[in-house]
Amino acid sequence: MTKRSVRGLALPLACISLFGLARSAGAQESIHSVSINMKAVAQATNTGGDRTAAKSTVNDASIFEACVGQAPTKTQTLDLDFLDCTDLSNNLVNAVDGPNFDIVLGGIGAFMFEMDRATFKSSGGDTVQKSAQIPVLVSIECVAPDASITLSGIANITFKPFGGTFCPETVKVKLTGFGMTTANPAFLANDGSSAHSKRVVDQENM
Amino acid sequence: MRVATAIGVALWVAASSASAGTTRFHAISLSAKLENQVSQGVDFKIDRSSESAKDVVQACTGTPTKTQGLYLQESCGFPGLENNHVVIFDTETMSVTPIGSLELDVDFALTHTKGGPTQLLSASMPFHAELKCDSAIDLVLDGVIDMAFEPNATVCLSTFKAHFTGTNVQGTAFVVAPGSALSGKKPLVFF
Numbered sequence: 187m188t189k190r191s192v193r194g195l196a197l198p199l200a201c202i203s204l205f206g207l208a209r210s211a212g213a214q215e216s217i218h219s220v221s222i223n224m225k226a227v228a229q230a231t232n233t234g235g236d237r238t239a240a241k242s243t244v245n246d247a248s249i250f251e252a253c254v255g256q257a258p259t260k261t262q263t264l265d266l267d268f269l270d271c272t273d274l275s276n277n278l279v280n281a282v283d284g285p286n287f288d289i290v291l292g293g294i295g296a297f298m299f300e301m302d303r304a305t306f307k308s309s310g311g312d313t314v315q316k317s318a319q320i321p322v323l324v325s326i327e328c329v330a331p332d333a334s335i336t337l338s339g340i341a342n343i344t345f346k347p348f349g350g351t352f353c354p355e356t357v358k359v360k361l362t363g364f365g366m367t368t369a370n371p372a373f374l375a376n377d378g379s380s381a382h383s384k385r386v387v388d389q390e391n392m
Numbered sequence: 393m394r395v396a397t398a399i400g401v402a403l404w405v406a407a408s409s410a411s412a413g414t415t416r417f418h419a420i421s422l423s424a425k426l427e428n429q430v431s432q433g434v435d436f437k438i439d440r441s442s443e444s445a446k447d448v449v450q451a452c453t454g455t456p457t458k459t460q461g462l463y464l465q466e467s468c469g470f471p472g473l474e475n476n477h478v479v480i481f482d483t484e485t486m487s488v489t490p491i492g493s494l495e496l497d498v499d500f501a502l503t504h505t506k507g508g509p510t511q512l513l514s515a516s517m518p519f520h521a522e523l524k525c526d527s528a529i530d531l532v533l534d535g536v537i538d539m540a541f542e543p544n545a546t547v548c549l550s551t552f553k554a555h556f557t558g559t560n561v562q563g564t565a566f567v568v569a570p571g572s573a574l575s576g577k578k579p580l581v582f583f
Contacts, residue, residue, distance in 0.1 A: 227502055227516065235508040239516070303559040305429035305566055308436040319427055319438065319567050321559050338534040340557045340567050360570040362536045362555065364500040364518050374500055374516055376536055377555040 213270035213391050216353035217287055218383035220266040220279065222246045222324075224337070224361070226373040244370055249335070252367035253294045253328035254281050261285065266297060266383045271353035274343070275299050279326065286387050294333070295326035297357070299341065315345045315352040322359055324381060335365030337375055348388045357383040414583055417463040417481050418549060418576035420445050424531070428566035443560075445574075452480050452491060452525035459484040464494065464576050468548040470512060470541070471498050478523055483580070492523035494537065494554075512547050514540045519554065533558035533568060552576040 223245045230240035250258045258281075265287045270276045279295035280287070300321040307316045319340055326335040339361040345352040359382075363375045422445040430439040445462035453460060460482045467475040474496045480489040501517035516538045523531040535556025542550045553575040558568040 229502050231509075237503045237505040237509055239502050239504065300559065303561065303567060305427060305438055306436045307438055311434035319569070321557070321567055338557065340569050360557070362518070362534070362557075364497065372500055374502055374518065374536060376516070 213272070214349040214351050214353055215389050215391055216268040216271055216348070216385055217387050217389070218266040218268070218354065218357065219287075219386050220246065220264050220357075220381060220383040222249060222264070222381045224335075224365070224373075224375040224379040225377070226365075226370055227376050228371060228373040242370065242373070244335075244365070244367065244373065244375070248367065248369060249294070249326055249333055250281055252333035252369065253326075254291060259283075262291070263287070264294070265386070266357065268354055271348065271351050274320070274354065275301060279324075292328075294328045295324065295335075297341070298323040298325060314347075317345065318343045324359070324361060324363075326365070333365070333367040335363065335367075335375070337361040337363035337365075337379065337381075339380075346385070349390050353385065353388055354383075355385050357381070414581050416466045416468070416548065416579040416581050417479075418466060418552070418579045420462045420464055420478070420574055420576050422448060422462065422574045424560075424572045424574075425569040426560065426566055427569050448491075448523070448525075448529055449480055451528040452489070457482065457484070464549075464552075465490075466549050466579065468546045470515065470547040472547070473539075473549065474498065478521065480525075486582075489525070491525045491529065492521055492531075495520045495522075496537070511543065512541050514538065519556075521556075521558075530561045531558060531568065532561070533572075548579075549576070550578055 226242045226244045227239045230238050232238050246264045247258055250264055262283045265280050265282045267280055268277045277297055278293045280293050281291040283289040304318050304320040306318045308314055309316055319342055322339060322341040324337040326333055339359040341357055341359040343357050344355045346355040361379045361381060362377055366372045424443040426441045426443055428439045430437055448462050449456045449460050460480055463479050463481040465477040465479050476493055477490045478492045497518040501515050503515045504513040505511055506513055519537045521533040523529055533556040535554050537552055537554035539552045540550045542548045555573050557570055560566055
């Protein structure tokens, strides 16, 4: 594990990150708590031998457990770290610990925004960025133990000014897709799945 | 396509069964919620509109007739349903203009059967679609589709419905927002 100010890739437990870091000096960074809830439907077979659907919920806690190898403690969770507010695609989903997510356990995914299809609301001309709707692909990938989740949707993002630019304040996205974890073999993430994030702390990188 | 066009008359029936050599078209109902970025004075705003199957047909044909519609042309079989086409189909002239397909991710298909695993009742799976006709329509959609099958051994679609989001890259970029959906009726079957 590592302090956020250092943010190396020393990973704890069984978590193996497939996602790298891309922090720029002087960039405004916005760190969010993120909750993910998937309406998972997996293939099952009933006692009569018929194929049926087994419904379950896959959420941020189960993703954390799938990637880190143990259930999160009360201080552990997932975050969504916008490493550079001027480049929303430069972000990571991390397994973290601490009140301000100071300890990064490992990067497990990213929100891949399709910026060339984004629509924005602004005021004061284009000088005040208020909100945006952006197609997004959410990718969670970790190995040993395993999680592989691919979700798509339209992210609704609100912004607040910070350090001369605008950082995401909230991200809300309804998602569909598919995935698997060690506890949940291949499942469909059905309509009604979603992810929400809310800004916890902003910082300017040195 | 094997249809009875030799004498200019198509024989079609509402499907209750299917066999080899038939061609099946499901009329598609579409409700895509479009959200577009527009300028209002010096500010950017979001303009909301919707796009129906009729709008797609109009955009693709220019001047649609009453007998033209948006259809899913199906190949029976599972797997095998992946070989489908989204088309503008004219039930009078029998002309078929493909504008894309529903790419089904059968690796993540969930099925319902009865009598053990043999008789397939329904399936749900992720899908990806790219629908394009000239420069008028350029939709990229992702979602989950629910399919109901006819009770026969060939595994032919009865009806389907899907929820999706996506983008339309026609002109100014805009998004296809959550709440968008499509559904397919029981097929017209041509022998």
